[in-house]
Each structure stands twice: as structure tokens, then as C-alpha cells.
């Protein structure tokens with residue numbers, strides 16, 4: 197068994213899976229972390245850039261609006277008719293002319309209101325003289341812009357209009373005569389249309405005064421509230437951003453550089469509130485702070501705020517909404533205000549969520565793909581190992597089977613061998629039995645004449661004692677006859693036993709033919725057989741014994757006749773070949789021929805295929821041929837039938853012709 201291909205231990209595989217899962221989870225957490233922080237940074241960057249652009253845009257608009265009107269009070273202060281009115285405030289005609297003049301200038305310049313105040317703070321003339329609630333007669337001595345002008349300089353101030361309740365920015369300038377202040381000119385600019393035109397739903401504009409009170413806000417309910425942080429010594433360390441310094445931009449466009457968040461004024465104190473209330477800047481607004489629950493300075497010096505907002509219009513549905521914001525602010529110098537953009541961080545959350553979802557989905561798909569490929573690879577490897585194992589098993593089985601078959605084959609061969617041996621033994625036994633039978637037969641055949649001979653001999657002796665010589669002669673004749681018969685019986689056996697023949701005789705083939713034909717004639721006739729002899733047999737002689745040569749030929753011819761038994765006209769051809777050293781006589785028949793098996797044993801004694809055969813004929817013939825220094829061989833004729841060839845020693849040629 198090949199251990200390398202055996203499956204892994206189940207607990208090892210399980211722990212492998214556990215580690216994979218753990219790694220997968222770790223990867224997911226790490227990726228999630230990277231995605232969140234990456235997306236957050238990127239989104240915050242975008243929000244900040246947009247907020248910064250909004251801030252710049254708003255400040256440019258604001259400054260443009262203010263710049264258009266800032267010099268107007270000074271211009272008005274130099275107007276003779278206004279000075280005249282200040283000198284003679286009771287002059288109704290002068291007042292009327294001043295009103296009309298102010299209205300004309302106001303309209304022409306696109307200001308909201310323009311008016312003239314006496315040194316006591318009472319308004320003498322106003323552009324809105326013909327409006328429902330004109331300023332004329334109102335006392336503005338409490339207004340800081342009046343007080344500033346009365347001190348000799350140009351005043352700038354924004355506040356809620358005392359009469360109009362409209363928020364505005366006030367420019368003031370002292371009217372002087374011979375170095376003495378005799379009144380104040382004021383131009384009010386409405387800043388509300390900027391709020392109305394604002395169209396960025398995710399970012400809000402806030403304009404705060406130096407106390408941090410929001411007086412312009414794209415969210416109406418934030419007006420007159422404060423955003424200022426409580427004084428915090430730690431925050432004073434926040435470094436101003438170099439990235440958002442915007443120095444060049446601010447110089448080119450006359451935009452002040454953005455200040456760090458710590459520039460926001462500290463929260464309002466009680467005295468602050470009293471002071472503001474006295475100036476009636478924001479009417480009776482309570483100036484409550486917004487509900488900022490968390491503030492955090494960014495490395496860039498901006499503020500991240502979390503505030504709980506209770507918008508009056510959302511009061512029923514969402515009484516309180518927590519919002520996260522990025523606050524960017526810049527002080528507008530010489531205008532006494534700070535502009536801020538409050539950018540909602542909602543897009544950031546959405547963005548983080550989006551990239552997290554996208555990234556994790558991608559990661560999971562990728563992980564699933566990797567796991568799938570890995571599993572497939574392992575499966576394939578397992579399959580290959582199994583295949584290899586099956587292959588090896590098959591090979592082993594084939595080898596085993598082959599070995600078994602080889603063994604079985606060997607056993608079979610041995611059995612066949614054994615069988616052959618047994619068969620040979622049986623044949624030998626049978627042959628011995630046959631020999632016994634033959635001996636018994638010969639014994640029987642010879643016993644009878646022998647008994648008879650003894651009988652005749654005994655009888656003859658008695659007859660001789662009695663002198664009956666005639667009868668003795670008869671007995672002796674009988675004995676001679678019987679002896680002859682016995683000799684005849686023993687004749688073939690004698691041939692069989694004899695080793696050497698008498699080779700001295702010269703036998704003419706013609707003589708041999710005649711002898712054979714005498715013996716075979718009647719049998720040939722009986723079977724209607726024909727035998728063809730070659731010509732010129734008389735000239736040829738062979739060395740040998742005529743009787744034994746006859747015996748061989750008779751034997752061959754009778755075998756041929758037996759092979760052709762059943763044929764209507766059996767044909768035997770005798771061939772002669774005198775070409776070589778020897779003289780060869782052949783006997784060919786037209787029978788079935790000799791099978792290989794038969795050919796192998798044909799000259800063995802007692803080999804026979806016939807039920808009544810002794811199997812001695814050919815074996816004796818073979819011995820005779822040998823004893824005559826000749827040879828007997830057997831083969832098949834190419835055209836069918838058997839052919840036996842008897843090769844003999846050539847005899848001396850003779851001129852003596854035999855009849």
C-alpha cells in the first residue's frame with residue numbers, strides 16, 4: 197500500500213479548514229479596516245475640498261455685497277443737504293428733500309435702507325420715509341454702529357433691524373462740520389438673499405459675529421444661536437493647516453486665510469448676553485447654544501462636530517436628529533464676522549459603507565473562487581491518486597492471475613506428462629499382455645503337434661518292437677509332417693528374432709515380382725485391385741534373401757490393400773530407382789496416407805491402428821531391411837496416399853537372363 201496516496205487524516209483536514217477559515221476572517225477584518233480608513237480619508241478629503249470651495253464662494257459673494265456699500269455712508273456724510281438738515285432739524289422742507297434724496301441713493305445703490313441720525317441718536321431722515329414703518333424718529337443711540345461713528349470712525353455692524361426685524365449689515369459714518377460731529381449717516385444692507393440662493397443641501401453656511409452668535413444661517417432655526425466651544429486649553433494646541441492655508445488664493449481674491457478651529461470664540465458668558473441684549477442686536481432672541489455633543493479637531497485644524505438638532509419642522513417626525521459635521525471657518529477681517537461651512541458627514545458614511553460593501557463582496561467572491569480552485573485541485577489530486585491506486589491494484593491482480601495461470605499451466609503440463617507416462621506404461625503393459633497372449637497362442641499351436649509327435653513316436657517304438665515296420669513308416673511320415681507344420685508356425689517369429697540375414701544371394705527383381713504375385717494373386721483379385729510393376733526388372737539384381745524380400749513386399753502390399761479397403765478399384769504402383777548406390781523399390785497406394793503420429797511410431801513392434809492387427813508387420817520388415825544392409829522408410833506422397841521405400845544393396849549385374 198502506497199502511504200503517499202492514502203487520504204489525509206480527517207482531523208488534520210478539519211484543522212486545515214479551520215486555519216483557512218481563520219485566515220479568511222483575518223483577511224476580511226484587515227481589508228475591512230483598510231477599506232474603512234481609506235474610504236473615510238478619501239471621502240473626508242472630498243467633503244473638505246467642497247466645503248472649502250463653498251466657503252470661498254460665499255465669502256466672495258459676501259464681500260462683494262459689502263464692498264458695494266461700505267463707502268456709501270461716507271459719501272452721504274458729505275452731502276450738503278443732509279448737513280443742512282442736521283443743522284436745522286425742524287425744517288420740514290429740508291427733511292422732505294433729505295428723505296427723497298436718501299430714497300434715491302438707496303434705490304440706485306441697491307441698499308436696503310439709508311438714513312441720517314442726529315447726535316442724540318434720533319433718526320432725522322430715512323429712505324423708507326414713505327414705507328409702513330419708517331425709521332424717522334427712532335432712537336438708535338444704543339446701536340454700536342452709531343456709537344462707533346460718534347467716536348469719529350466708520351462703523352460696521354450687523355444686527356436684526358430694530359423696526360424691520362430684518363437682519364442687516366450696517367455701515368455708518370460721522371457727519372462733521374468744522375471738525376465737529378453733527379450726525380451719523382447709516383446704510384443697511386440686507387444679507388438674506390444669500391441664504392435664499394444657497395443650494396448645497398449637504399453643506400450649510402453660517403455667519404457668526406465676534407461673539408460667535410450665528411446671525412446668518414442656511415438653516416433658519418440655527419439663527420441667533422451659538423456654536424462656540426467652551427474654553428478648552430488643550431484645543432489651543434491645534435496647529436493651523438498648511439494644506440488649507442490658501443494664502444495665495446486669499447491674497448489674489450482678497451479672501452482671508454482660514455483660521456484654525458480654536459479661533460472660534462469661547463462660549464457666551466452672562467455678561468456677554470447682557471451686553472448683546474442691551475445693544476438689541478438680535479431683538480429678544482435667547483441666544484442659546486446649539487446642542488453640540490462632541491467636538492474633535494482634525495489634524496488640518498478643522499472641527500468635527502456631532503450635534504443633536506431639533507429642527508422645528510421636523511419636530512413631529514424626528515424630534516431629535518444626531519448629525520455629524522465637518523466645520524471649516526474663516527474670519528472676515530474688518531467686517532467683524534466669521535463665516536463657517538458646516539458640511540454633513542452623511543456622504544462619508546455612505547461612501548465608507550459603499551466601499552466596504554463593494555470591497556468585501558469582491559474579497560468574498562475572490563476568496564470563494566480561490567477556495568473553489570483549491571478544492572478542485574485537491575479533488576483532482578485525490579482522484580489521480582485513487583486512479584493510480586486502482587491501476588496498481590489492477591496490475592497486482594493481473595500479475596497474480598498470470599502467476600496462477602502459469603502455475604496451472606505448469607501443473608497441467610506435469611499432468612499431461614504424467615498422463616503420457618501412464619499411457620506409455622499402459623501401452624507397455626498392453627503390449628506385454630499381448631506378448632503373453634501371443635506366447636500362449638504359439639504355445640497352444642506348438643503343443644498340439646508336439647503331443648501328436650510324441651504320440652506317433654511312442655506308437656512307432658511299440659510297432660517297431662512288434663516288428664510292424666510298415667506302420668512305423670506311416671508314423672514317421674506323420675511326425676515329419678507335423679514338424680514341418682511347426683516350422684511354418686515359427687517361421688515369422690524366427691524372422692523377427694533373427695539379427696543377420698543371409699546376404700550372399702543375388703536376387704533378380706523379376707524373380708522377386710513373380711514370387712510376390714504368386715502369394716498375393718488371389719487377394720488382389722478378391723479386392724479387384726491393380727498393381728503396376730516397372731519394366732526391365734529382370735536385369736536388376738539385389739543382394740539378399742528371396743524369401744525374406746518377398747515377405748517384406750507382401751507385407752507392404754497387403755498393408756496398401758488394407759489402407760484402400762472399400763475402394764472399388766484400388767491401385768498400387770511399384771516404383772524403381774536405380775540411380776543411386778542402392779536399388780530402391782517403392783510401394784505407393786491411394787489410401788488416406790500416414791498421420792504424423794503414425795509416422796512417428798510406424799516401425800515400432802506392436803504398433804498398430806487396426807483392431808485385428810498385431811503391429812509386427814512393418815517392424816519385422818524394417819529389421820529384415822536392416823539385416824540385408826538395406827533400409828525401409830515411409831512417407832506421404834504429395835498427391836495423397838502412403839509411399840514405402842525399400843532400399844537394397846545392388847547385386848552384381850548379370851547377362852544371364854532369367855525367364
Ligand code: ADP
Nearest residue numbers: 755756759804805806809810811812813814838
Ligand atoms: P498391422 O498391419 O498389424 O497393424 P504393421 O506393422 O503392418 O501392423 O502396420 C502398422 C501400422 O502402420 C498399421 O496399423 C497402420 O496404421 C499403418 N500402416 C501401415 N501401412 C499403411 C498404409 N499403406 N497406409 C496407411 N497406414 C499404414
